[in-house]
Amino acid sequence: MATESIDKISAVTALPDITLDIKDLHVAYGASEVLHGVDLQVGRGEIVTLMGRNGMGKTTLMKALIGNIAARSGNIILDGKDITHLPSWQRVKAGLAYVPQGRMIFSAMTVTENIESGLFVRGGRTIPQKLYDLFPVLKELGERRGGNLSGGQQQQLAIARALATGPHVLLLDEPTEGIQPSLILELARTLRKIRDETDLSIIVSEQVLSFALDVADRIVVIEGGNIIHQCSRAEADGEQLMRFLSV
Amino acid sequence: MLWGYSFSDLTSIFVMQSFAGLILFSVFLLMALGLAIVFGQMGVINMAHGEFMILGAYTTYVCSQVFSRWIPTLFGAYFFIAVILAFIVAGAVGMLLEWGLIRFLYRRPLDTLLATWGVSLMLQQLFRSVFGAREVGVQLPDWMMGSFNLNETTQIPVNGVIVVGLTFFITLGIYALLLKSRWGCQVRAVMQNRSMAGAVGINTEWIDRLTFGLGCGVAGVAGAAFTMIGSTSPTAGQQYIVDTFLVVAFGGTQSLGGTIASAFSISQARSILEFFLSGSMAQVIVLLTVIGILMLRPQGLFSMKVRR
Ligand SMILES: Nc1ncnc2c1ncn2[C@@H]1O[C@H](COP(=O)(O)OP(=O)(O)O)[C@@H](O)[C@H]1O
Ligand SMILES: [Mg+2]
Numbered sequence: 001m002a003t004e005s006i007d008k009i010s011a012v013t014a015l016p017d018i019t020l021d022i023k024d025l026h027v028a029y030g031a032s033e034v035l036h037g038v039d040l041q042v043g044r045g046e047i048v049t050l051m052g053r054n055g056m057g058k059t060t061l062m063k064a065l066i067g068n069i070a071a072r073s074g075n076i077i078l079d080g081k082d083i084t085h086l087p088s089w090q091r092v093k094a095g096l097a098y099v100p101q102g103r104m105i106f107s108a109m110t111v112t113e114n115i116e117s118g119l120f121v122r123g124g125r126t127i128p129q130k131l132y133d134l135f136p137v138l139k140e141l142g143e144r145r146g147g148n149l150s151g152g153q154q155q156q157l158a159i160a161r162a163l164a165t166g167p168h169v170l171l172l173d174e175p176t177e178g179i180q181p182s183l184i185l186e187l188a189r190t191l192r193k194i195r196d197e198t199d200l201s202i203i204v205s206e207q208v209l210s211f212a213l214d215v216a217d218r219i220v221v222i223e224g225g226n227i228i229h230q231c232s233r234a235e236a237d238g239e240q241l242m243r244f245l246s247v
Numbered sequence: 248m249l250w251g252y253s254f255s256d257l258t259s260i261f262v263m264q265s266f267a268g269l270i271l272f273s274v275f276l277l278m279a280l281g282l283a284i285v286f287g288q289m290g291v292i293n294m295a296h297g298e299f300m301i302l303g304a305y306t307t308y309v310c311s312q313v314f315s316r317w318i319p320t321l322f323g324a325y326f327f328i329a330v331i332l333a334f335i336v337a338g339a340v341g342m343l344l345e346w347g348l349i350r351f352l353y354r355r356p357l358d359t360l361l362a363t364w365g366v367s368l369m370l371q372q373l374f375r376s377v378f379g380a381r382e383v384g385v386q387l388p389d390w391m392m393g394s395f396n397l398n399e400t401t402q403i404p405v406n407g408v409i410v411v412g413l414t415f416f417i418t419l420g421i422y423a424l425l426l427k428s429r430w431g432c433q434v435r436a437v438m439q440n441r442s443m444a445g446a447v448g449i450n451t452e453w454i455d456r457l458t459f460g461l462g463c464g465v466a467g468v469a470g471a472a473f474t475m476i477g478s479t480s481p482t483a484g485q486q487y488i489v490d491t492f493l494v495v496a497f498g499g500t501q502s503l504g505g506t507i508a509s510a511f512s513i514s515q516a517r518s519i520l521e522f523f524l525s526g527s528m529a530q531v532i533v534l535l536t537v538i539g540i541l542m543l544r545p546q547g548l549f550s551m552k553v554r555r
Pocket of ligand 2: 002055060173174
C-alpha cells in the first residue's frame with residue numbers, strides 16, 4: 001500500500017515519460033490538406049481529450065495515427081520508435097489500439113470472434129478474463145452477431161477488441177456518439193478504471209464537454225487542423241471550452 | 248414417349264446425365280470457390296484462374312508419367328499424390344504471383360483485370376513451350392476405369408465418384424477453415440472491413456497472400472479432377488473460366504452456400520440440356536437464364552442477409 005501511494009505521488013510530481021509523440025504532423029486527402037502540423041505529446045497513463053467541432057480534423061488525426069491515412073509529413077513516435085510509415089497492423093503490434101468513430105465492429109462475426117480478432121497480433125489464443133470483468137455483457141452475448149447488438153453494446157465490444165491487442169496507447173474517436181447519457185457516465189468511469197489498472201495512455205476525441213471534463217487529465221482543442229488550445233483538467237475553463245465548441 | 252425414349256430410358260439418361268453433371272459441378276465448384284474467395288476478400292478478378300487449373304492438370308499429368316515410368320507398382324494411387332501436388336504447385340505459384348504482381352494493383356480493378364489476363368497468356372505460352380501445343384491425357388489406373396452398375400441401363404463411373412467425393416471433402420475443408428480456423432477468422436475480418444482489420448492488428452498483406460494461394464491451390468485441385476473428364480491443353484482453361492465467372496456472379500460472393508447452389512444449378516442445367524440439345528444451345532439457354540436472374544437480383548441469387 002505504502003509503496004503504491006509513493007509511486008502515485010512521484011508519478012504526479014516527476015515529469016511523466018512520453019509514450020506517444022506527434023511531431024509536426026501534416027495530413028491531406030489528395031490535394032487538400034486537413035491537418036497543418038499537429039504537435040502533441042501524451043504521457044504514460046495520461047488521458048488526453050481531443051475536443052473540436054465537426055469537421056475540425058479529429059477523425060483525420062486518429063486515422064493518421066493508426067495508419068488508415070498516410071501522413072504527408074511529420075513523425076509519429078511511439079515508445080521511442082518511429083511508426084510514421086508502418087502499416088496499421090505493425091503499429092498495433094508496436095502498441096497502438098483504435099476504437100473508430102461509428103465503432104466499425106465486424107457485424108457479420110460473432111461477439112467472441114470480434115474480440116478474438118484483436119488477439120492475433122500477439123498470437124494470443126484465449127480472451128483474457130479481465131476483458132469480461134470490464135464488460136460482463138460481452139460474455140453473455142458471445143454467440144450473437146456483432147451487427148445485432150445495441151449501440152452501447154457495440155461500443156463496449158469495440159473497446160474490448162482494441163484492448164485485446166494489448167496496447168500502450170488507446171485511441172477512441174467520439175465514443176459517446178449515439179449512446180444514452182447513462183452509459184456515457186459509465187464509459188468515463190470505465191476508461192479511468194482501465195487507465196488506473198494498466199497505465200494505459202488514452203487519446204479520446206469528444207464533443208460532449210461534461211464527458212471530457214469527467215475523463216480527461218488534459219484537454220486539447222483542435223480547430224481547422226491546428227491545435228489551438230491546451231489545458232490540464234484543473235485549469236479547464238468550462239465557458240471558454242464551450243465557446244470553442246459552439247458554432 | 249418423349250422423343251421416342253421410353254420411361255426407363257429417360258430415367259437412366261436422367262441419372263447418368265445428372266452424374267455427368269455432378270462431375271462438371273465438381274470442377275465448376277472448385278474453380279468458383281477459389282475465384283469467389285479471392286474476389287470476396289481482395290476484389291481481384293483473377294483472369295488467370297483457368298490457367299491455374301491447367302497448371303494443376305499438367306501437374307497431375309507429370310505425376311502420372313513419373314509413376315508409370317519409375318514406380319509402376321504404386322500407379323494405382325498416383326491420383327491422390329497428384330491432387331496434393333497440384334494443390335501445392337498451383338498454390339505456391341499463386342502466392343508468388345500475389346507477391347510479385349497483384350499486391351501492387353489492389354484497388355485498381357481494371358489494372359488487375361488486364362495484368363492477370365496478361366499472366367494467363369504468359370502461362371499458356373509457358374505450357375505450350377514445356378508440354379507442347381497438343382492435348383495430353385492422363386492414363387487412369389485400371390481400378391478407376393470401371394463403373395458401378397445400378398441396373399442394366401444405368402452406370403456410374405468410378406472416377407466420377409472419386410472426383411465428387413474429393414470435391415465434397417475440399418468444400419467441407421474450406422468451409423471449416425473459413426468458419427473455425429484462425430486464418431478464417433482473419434479472412435472474414437479482412438473481407439468485411441479491410442482497414443479496420445489492419446487497425447486491430449491483422450496482417451492483411453499476409454492474409455491476402457495466403458488467401459490468393461489457397462484460391463489458386465483449389466483451382467489446381469480442380470485441374471487434377473479435370474484430367475478425368477477432359478484432356479489437358481495449354482488453352483483448356485479458357486473454356487472453363489467463363490462458366491466459372493457465371494457461377495460466381497450467379498451465386499454472389501458473400502456466401503459459400505451461394506457458390507455451391509449456383510455451381511450445382513448451372514452444371515446440372517448444362518448437362519441435362521446438353522443431352523437433348525446441342526452443347527452451344529445449352530450454353531446459350533443457361534447464359535440467358537442467368538442474365539435474366541441477375542437483372543432482377545444484381546447482388547446474386549444467394550447473397551447473405553446481414554446488417555452491415
Ligand atoms: N475522405 C475524405 N476526403 C476528403 N476530405 C475529407 C475526408 N474525410 C474528411 N475530410 C475533410 O477533412 C476535414 C476534417 O474531417 P474529420 O477529420 O472527419 O473531422 P472531425 O472528425 O473533427 O469531425 C473536414 O473538412 C472534412 O470535410
Ligand atoms: Mg469525426
